[in-house]
Amino acid sequence: MTLSDTCRRTLLTLSATLLIYIGSSAQSGRRIREHEVQREETVYSIARRYGIAIDKLYELNPWARQQIKVGDKLLIPSTPATSSASPTSTTPTKGKKHRVSNGETLYGISRTYGIDLADLLRANPGLTSSSVQVGMELIIPSAKDDSTTSVAPTRSEENDSSQPSQVAQAQTRILMLLPLKKDKHFVEFYEGFLLGMYQLKKAGISMQLTTLDVPNDEALDAYIEAGSLRGKDLVIGGVTEGQIRAIAAASGYNYYIIPFSKTNNLESSDGRVILTNAHTSTIVDRVIPAFLQKYKGREVIFASRPGDTEDRFVTQLRSELSHAGLPFRSIQVGSGLVGGLTADAVIVPISPDRNLALATMAAIGNRAGGITLFGHPQWQAYGSQFQQQLRRYNTTIYSTFFFDPTLPESKAFLSQFTGWFSHKVSNSYPKYSVLGYDLARYFIRAYSMYGRSFVSSMSSIPSDGLQLDFYLQRSEGQNVYTNTRFFFVHYPNTGVITREAH
Template identity: 25%
Template sequence: MYFCPHKILFYMKHIKSFFVLLASWSMYATATWAQTPFFTHTVEAGETVYSISKIYHVTTEDIYKLNPETRNGLRSGTTLKIPQNKADQKFSRFHTIAKGETLFQLTQLYHVSAEDICLANPGLTASNFKAGEVIVIPPSNGKEAEVQKATDDKGTLSVLNSGCKEMHRVKRKETIFSISQKYGLTTEQLIEANPEMKDPDYKLKKGSLVCIPYPEKKTVKKTPSNQELFPQKSGPEKMQQITMGVLLPLTQQNSEGEKMIEFYQGLLLAVEDLKNMGTSVTVYTYDCGKSIADMKAVLTRPGLSKADVIFGPLSSAQIPTLGNFCRENKIKMVVPFSSQCDEVYKNPYLYVSNVPKSALFEETYKLLQDQFSNRHFVIWNSGEQREDDLTFINGLKRMLNAHAIPFREVSAGSSSLQDYLSLGRKNIIVPNSASLKALNKLCSELNLFKVTNPEYQFSLLGHPEWQIYTNSQLENFFRFDTYIYSSFYKNMNKVACGPFENRFEKDFHTELQNTFPSFGMLGYDLGRFFLMGLANKGNDFDSNISTWRTDPLQNDFYFKRASNWSGFINNKAELIHYTPQKKIDVIEFTKK
């Protein structure tokens, strides 16, 4: 076979060009990937791709690209790759703490002070500084953490003392480590000169005097621990005076306006409780309408900028405006009604009390796994389904499969229900719809089945909306050993509920509305939770919020930060059990 030399040269040139092009593309791809680094995030119960995207200021598509398996749903404990968003000017970058990493090492790596890292991550403490935690690293300010030398000697007193070179008056946010560094000492030398520091309960207090010993000729620099770098707290200081703001649309002449009035009245009863306990509460109440313009106008009114806590608003559109105001003035902002609040992921002063559906579902799955791992589940398809119901049922199936809990699906009207139930295990029947129509249809089938097949044991698992139907369905709930998952429960058998209703009627000359939930009880429970928390824990309230409890009438709260730099979201979930003995029990998840 003959090849023309000119053609050979032609092909060789093109082959060479192809490899150059391929190499260029490879270098471009590598460079592009290097410019979009990622960090890792461990999924927690209740999180969704959407909520994670809001925490890290990226899009859901950004997460899907790096984690394509997430299109099929998330599982708690899964590790995701999250891209850094360099376009976001508010934060420098996010960092996932590695095993063995310390706060001091991060200050050296990013040239940011420990104080700035702590301020940017109000949820970060020495105890939760651990591998896997994600923190935000603020822009570098050129300072080298706590190792910089202080040059300001104001407030230091020289004394004629045989053991002390001079006395130092403690300033706000100073630590044993920062004081020792200021005077060229080791922490051991400073503690040795001040024996009271050896007490495990010792806390530095602003204004107290510290003995500064004569330095030894040689001092050994010691790498500070996390305990030394984190600000030391002097313990909770009770608040004797609290200023509270209420911003709601209170003048609407409709059913929504009536609910807002009742919620406000519940808050006032909580205020009265605090006053009876000896805490003074000043209340500033303003009608804020529903528009952003209305909110901006209200925020110029007297008293609000000095508030300790503000309850409101109702309108989701007003949340960013009020949120910015509360952040600027360091005011706790309690959002009572909206469960979808993106602002909470970037504002550490927000508290979302209405449990998001995703969190409620995940907490319910944990409850079901905890209580019913040895049961047989039957998903009853009614022929109708809302989006929320579909989300719950799909998540339930994933949980059952993941933990090898048996389940089957059956359609409404099936003449052979016994073929889908287990004789060896107690069954949990779960309708795929929360509607009253579906509930009536299911109860009709089960009444007939129970008569003809008494050997089968089963319970019902119902949706939160079923509490609305209690008046007409209570006997069915008892008969079928029903469990209803919910974030709240108005237990009228509770001893305190009757007196509260009487007190409400006496003070406001009207009865509580028959609503789901009771807005008067919601205002009362929410008001007591925050006002009593502030009165007892003061500025240390956030650090204790996960364990802080009151005795609620209807709504209990389990607040948790969405991230170390975010606000708090309520994750409360419970099972309301209507027993065949006509008792009503409330079951909560307990960690084993």
């Protein structure tokens, strides 16, 4: 299924719960597909085409009661194997070909033939959402018979067994609480999350996602009072300190996953709280010893300009070097008079400021030799030309987030995302769409395999995020877990960028 522009509009106007079912239901076997409204089509004709009641169509598309227009996307419930769809429905045949018409997207074509977008791309090597052109002839692979997907009986909430299963043992119930009207980043997070759910669905994992728009703290309080969090396996969201504390203190759910913000001294109720984005102090405490080990025996040089403000990492690193009796010194850059750089020096600009980084690189000039530049997470957001300059100085940065768009799996994600949602991933740090994708794939898969005990089974859970990985550490005496994973990202003079997890 997809979240099209129209579906996003639906989500923003709903005051009630929007339920999105992915995978098969043990009771109804219902799945979701998408239909793009064509000329002269009506809600009645579309419902008739797919053999469904109009009420069922309105159930997933309440906005359609007012008006539909050409290009709108409707979510269509369908029943595999037993569907009573009308004879006008398209039946895919092996080796069928399709000529791309004006306005068609790869995802729309894949839905027309009832196949996965990934299968369409595999059948047409080199095809991407950006390369498809009007008039291009595509090979349409045979649709897979997915009517045999099954789900085991519902797991008892008291069952905390750590026995793994490669397929979901029950439907994982997820609640998302986001201010989707306020910021496109939250919409992109949601879109990436849906794409991650789709990947899990193909692996046989069943889930139910309930999304509630939270425009302010009062709306969240009303949801909590109404019991909306009760019975949920995973609760995700909260973007202000007040919202995070309110959700953490609520009861009736199993896990609360905080995707964005950072809040100290959380008090959890009977659920367990997971902070996916650790506090800077937590990460710095882990980065410092890794830095000292990595650059043992090398001189550290701190680069600055008059007026630059030293950030926390540099202040703490300077203190640790002094405490350990290791060599370090400071230089002023920007005047063109920098000298005395040793061949194996590690140069660290004292702040993430882009202009300071550029001034430092200009000061090093062509004397790079064995010099290494060590930098900050924010450097990822300064564009591709800046990234290329980092290669000249054998640069390493530390970061909890890193997304390499040149990797095959990253290219596949970007292509599929654009095909589904008809817009590109925003150039932000971190990339919210990829964050949603990673969180969905890790936590839903983990919960489906191990239930409430997944935090004690981390070594057996794949941590293959495109932008971040997970290592959860529990706060002493609390049901609060923090993701303490970080990377050393290395930009070599030649070859591919590498990401070393710590």
